[in-house]
Amino acid sequence: MELIIQKNYFFNKLKKILSMFLNDKLALISIIFLSFMVFLALFGPSLINDSFTKMNLRLRNLEPFSFDHHFMYFFGADALGRSMIARLIIATQNTMFIAASAVVLSMTLGGMLGLVSGYFGGKTGNLIMRIADIIMSFPSLLLAVIVLYMFDPGLLNLVLVLAFTRMPIYMRTARAEVLEIRERLFVSAAISMGASNTRIIFKHIAPLTIPTLITIATLDFAFVMLGESALSFLGVGIQPPEVTWGLMVAQGRNYLQLAWWLAFFPGLIIMLVALSLNLLSSWLRIVLDPRQRWRLQNIGDKNE
Amino acid sequence: MSKYLSKRILSSLLAIAGLFVMVFFLARLTGDPGHLYLPIDAPVEVRKEFSEKHGFNDPIYIQFGRFLEDLSEGNLGYSLRKERPAIDIVLEAIPVTLSLAAVAMTIALFGAILIGSLAAYKPNGLFDRISRVVSLTAASAPDFWVAITAILIFSVSLRWLPTSGIGGFPYWIMPIAILVIRPLGLLVQVVRGSMITALSSDFVKTARAKGVKENKVIFKHALRNGLLPVITVAGDQAAAIANGAVIVETIFGWPGIGKLMIDSIMQRDFAVVQASILITAIVILSINIIIDIAYAILDPRIRHK
Numbered sequence: 001m002e003l004i005i006q007k008n009y010f011f012n013k014l015k016k017i018l019s020m021f022l023n024d025k026l027a028l029i030s031i032i033f034l035s036f037m038v039f040l041a042l043f044g045p046s047l048i049n050d051s052f053t054k055m056n057l058r059l060r061n062l063e064p065f066s067f068d069h070h071f072m073y074f075f076g077a078d079a080l081g082r083s084m085i086a087r088l089i090i091a092t093q094n095t096m097f098i099a100a101s102a103v104v105l106s107m108t109l110g111g112m113l114g115l116v117s118g119y120f121g122g123k124t125g126n127l128i129m130r131i132a133d134i135i136m137s138f139p140s141l142l143l144a145v146i147v148l149y150m151f152d153p154g155l156l157n158l159v160l161v162l163a164f165t166r167m168p169i170y171m172r173t174a175r176a177e178v179l180e181i182r183e184r185l186f187v188s189a190a191i192s193m194g195a196s197n198t199r200i201i202f203k204h205i206a207p208l209t210i211p212t213l214i215t216i217a218t219l220d221f222a223f224v225m226l227g228e229s230a231l232s233f234l235g236v237g238i239q240p241p242e243v244t245w246g247l248m249v250a251q252g253r254n255y256l257q258l259a260w261w262l263a264f265f266p267g268l269i270i271m272l273v274a275l276s277l278n279l280l281s282s283w284l285r286i287v288l289d290p291r292q293r294w295r296l297q298n299i300g301d302k303n304e
Numbered sequence: 305m306s307k308y309l310s311k312r313i314l315s316s317l318l319a320i321a322g323l324f325v326m327v328f329f330l331a332r333l334t335g336d337p338g339h340l341y342l343p344i345d346a347p348v349e350v351r352k353e354f355s356e357k358h359g360f361n362d363p364i365y366i367q368f369g370r371f372l373e374d375l376s377e378g379n380l381g382y383s384l385r386k387e388r389p390a391i392d393i394v395l396e397a398i399p400v401t402l403s404l405a406a407v408a409m410t411i412a413l414f415g416a417i418l419i420g421s422l423a424a425y426k427p428n429g430l431f432d433r434i435s436r437v438v439s440l441t442a443a444s445a446p447d448f449w450v451a452i453t454a455i456l457i458f459s460v461s462l463r464w465l466p467t468s469g470i471g472g473f474p475y476w477i478m479p480i481a482i483l484v485i486r487p488l489g490l491l492v493q494v495v496r497g498s499m500i501t502a503l504s505s506d507f508v509k510t511a512r513a514k515g516v517k518e519n520k521v522i523f524k525h526a527l528r529n530g531l532l533p534v535i536t537v538a539g540d541q542a543a544a545i546a547n548g549a550v551i552v553e554t555i556f557g558w559p560g561i562g563k564l565m566i567d568s569i570m571q572r573d574f575a576v577v578q579a580s581i582l583i584t585a586i587v588i589l590s591i592n593i594i595i596d597i598a599y600a601i602l603d604p605r606i607r608h609k
Contacts, residue, residue: 026437134319134326137589138581139546142565146577149569226446230551233448234566249449256456267449274444282440 020287027283030276037273041096044089064261078251078262087243088266095244095270098155099225102162106224107217110167111209114174115201119182129175132168140165141230148236158237162224173216177209211288218281222274229270245270312596316589323585328368328578371578381575385568390575393564394583400470401553401560402587405545407476408483413538415488420495421527427500435492442489447548451482451555468557479552486548487541494537495530502530532603539595542588 021028064075064084075084117128135143144161151157181187182205190200229246231237238244240251245266252263362370374381381390419439423432458478459467465474502508503526511525512518550562557563561580568576 130315130318130322133315134322136540136543137316137319137592138323138585139543139550139588141547141550142562142581142584145550145566146569146581222444226444229446230448230547233551234554246446246448249446249452253452256452257460260456263449263452267446267453270446270449271441271444274446275441278440278444 017287021283024283024286026279030279030283033272034276034280037092038096040089041093045093048086048089063259064265075261075265078255078259084261084265087248088245088269091243091245091248091266092269094238094242095225095228095246098159098162098228098238098244099221101159102166102224102228103217103221105159106163106166106220107170107213109163110170111174111206111213113167114171115178115206115209117171118175118178119197119201119205121179125175128171132171135165136168140227144227144231145234145236148231153231153236153239155238155242158228158231162227162231165227166220166224169216169220170213173212174209177212178205181205181208215281215284215288218277218284222277225270226274308600309593309597312593316593320582320585320589324578324582328371329364381578383568383573383576385571385573385576390573390579391583393576394561394579397559397561397564397580398583398587400558401546401549401562404479404483404552404558404560405542405549408480408548409487409538409541409545411480412484412487412491412541413534415484416491416495417527417531417534420492421499421522421530423492423496424499424503424530425522432496435496439489439492442485443493444489445485447482447486448551448555450485451478451552454478454482455555468555470558475556479556479558483545483548483552487545490541491534491537494534498533499526499530502526505529528602532599535595535599535602539592542591542595546584546588 021031075088077083078087113128113131117125144165147161147164148157187200187204190204195204228237228244229249232244232246233250235250238247240247248266249263249270252259252261252266255262371381379389379391382388383390383393386393419435423429423435426432455467455478458465465478469475503522507529508521508526511521516525546562549560550566552558553560553563554566561584565577565580565584567573568580
C-alpha cells in the first residue's frame with residue numbers, strides 16, 4: 001500500500017515537471033538540444049571511430065551542404081580534408097568535459113568556502129569574502145591568461161583556472177543563504193541537542209543551499225564554456241592536436257576568406273549551447289520560486 | 305555614509321595589494337626572460353651579465369623588496385622590450401581602452417533601459433517574448449566568434465568597414481558593436497526584472513490612481529526605483545567589459561591595455577605586466593567605488609544613514 005502511494009506521488013511529481021516543461025516551449029527545445037549534445041559528448045567519439053583524424057586530401061576545404069560525399073562531410077571539411085562533423089563531435093566531448101569539471105569543482109569549493117564563511121562569520125568569514133573580492137575585482141580572462149602562461153596550458157590547469165575564477169559567485173551565494181538559514185529554528189534545535197559544527201553544516205544547512213547553487217551552476221556552465229573558448233582562441237587554452245570548439249574557431253580564423261565554415265560552425269554551436277543553458281536556467285528559476293511557479297502550472301486552466 | 309565609503313575604499317586597497325603580491329610571485333615562475341631576449345647562441349657570460357644587470361639572480365624576496373622600494377618612489381619598473389618606463393607605456397594604452405569601454409557601456413546601459421522597460425511594460429507580451437530570446441542570444445554569443453564573423457561579412461564580403469586598426473568613425477563601429485552585445489543582453493534581463501517589480505508596486509498604483517500621466521509614472525516613479533539593481537550589475541560589468549576589451553583589442557589591433565597585457569605576458573615583460581595589472585585593478589575598483597557613491601545618492605535609504 002505504502003509503495004503504491006509512493007509510486008503515485010512520484011508519478012504525479014514527474015507529470016507536474018513534464019507539464020511545466022510543455023508550458024515553456026523554449027525550455028523544452030533547449031533540454032532536447034542539450035540532451036543531444038550530452039549524448040554526442042558521451043557516445044559520439046566511439047560512434048565515429050577514427051574518422052576524426054582521417055585525412056582525405058581530395059576533399060580539402062570541401063564546401064558544406066553538399067550530398068555528393070559521405071554524410072560525415074555534410075558540414076564540409078577542413079584544410080587537411082578532415083570531416084567537420086567528426087571534429088565537432090570530438091570537440092564536443094572535450095569542451096563539455098572541461099566545462100563540466102570546472103563547474104563541479106568551483107561549485108563544490110566555492111560552496112564549501114561560502115558555507116564556512118557564513119556559518120562561522122567573524123574574521124575567518126570576512127577573510128574568505130575578501131578573497132572573493134580580489135578574484136572578482138580583476139578581469140577573469142586576464143587572470144586566466146596570466147596563470148595559464150606561467151604554467152603549461154594543459155587540460156588540468158585549464159580546468160583549475162576556470163574553476164578558480166568562477167568561485168566567488170558560489171561563495172557569495174552560499175554565504176548569503178547560510179546567513180539566513182543559520183537563524184532558523186531547526187538549526188538552533190540542532191545546536192541545543194549538541195550536534196557538532198560539521199554535522200550542522202553538512203547535514204542541516206548544506207542540503208538547503210543546493211537548489212540555488214545548481215541554478216547558478218546551469219548558467220555558469222555557459223560562462224565557463226565561453227571562457228574556455230576565449231582562452232583557447234587566445235592560444236593559452238587547450239593545445240592542438242586536442243580540439244575544442246574555441247580552438248576550432250581560432251584555427252578557422254586563418255582560412256576565413258577561403259573556407260568560412262571552419263570558424264562559423266563551432267562558434268554557432270557554442271552560442272546555441274550557451275543560449276539553451278540560459279533558457280533552461282531561466283525556466284529553473286521560475287520552477288524553484290514558489291511565487292512564480294503558477295506561471296508555468298496553470299496555463300491550461302486559465303479559462304476555468 | 306562616509307564611514308561606509310571609507311570601509312569600501314580600505315577593502316579595495318587590500319584587494320589591490322593582495323592581487324599584486326600574487327601576480328608578482330606568479331610572474332617570476334614563468335622562467336628566465338634571458339631565453340627570450342638574447343640570441344640562442346649567446347655565450348654564458350652574456351647571459352650572466354644580462355641576469356645580473358636586471359637583478360634576476362637575486363632571491364625572489366629580495367627582488368620583491370627592491371620592487372616595493374621602487375614602487376614607493378612611483379617607479380613601476382622598466383620595460384625590457386621597449387626600454388622605456390613601464391608606467392609610460394601603460395598610461396598610453398589606458399585611454400584607448402577607457403574610451404572604447406565608456407562608449408560601449410553607455411550604449412549598452414541606455415539600450416538596456418529602453419528595451420528592458422518596454423519589455424516590462426507588458427510582461428509576456430509579444431515584444432517581451434521577442435526581446436527575451438534576442439537578449440539571451442546576445443548574452444550567449446562568444447564575442448571572438450561574432451567579431452570574426454562580422455569581419456567576414458562587413459569587411460571581406462561587403463567591404464563596408466575596415467578589418468582592423470584605429471582611425472575615424474568607421475574603425476569604431478565593429479569593435480564597439482561587439483563590446484556592446486553581451487553586456488546589453490545581460491542588462492536587458494536585469495532592467496526587465498526590476499522594472500516588473502517596480503511597476504507592480506504600491507507607489508505606482510497610487511500614482512496611477514491619483515491620475516498621474518502614464519509617461520510620468522514610468523519615467524519618474526517606476527524607472528528611478530527600477531534602476532537601482534541595474535547600477536549594481538553595471539558595476540560588475542566593468543570587469544566583464546575589460547574581458548571583452550582583451551578579445552576586441554586583440555582581433556581589431558587596438559593598442560589598448562588588453563592587447564598590451566597579452567603581448568607583455570607572451571614576451572615576459574614583467575614590469576609592463578605588473579604595471580598594467582596594478583593600473584587596471586585601480587581603474588576597475590575606482591569605477592566600483594564611484595558606482596557605490598552613485599547608488600548611495602540615488603537610494604534615500606542609504607543616503608540618510
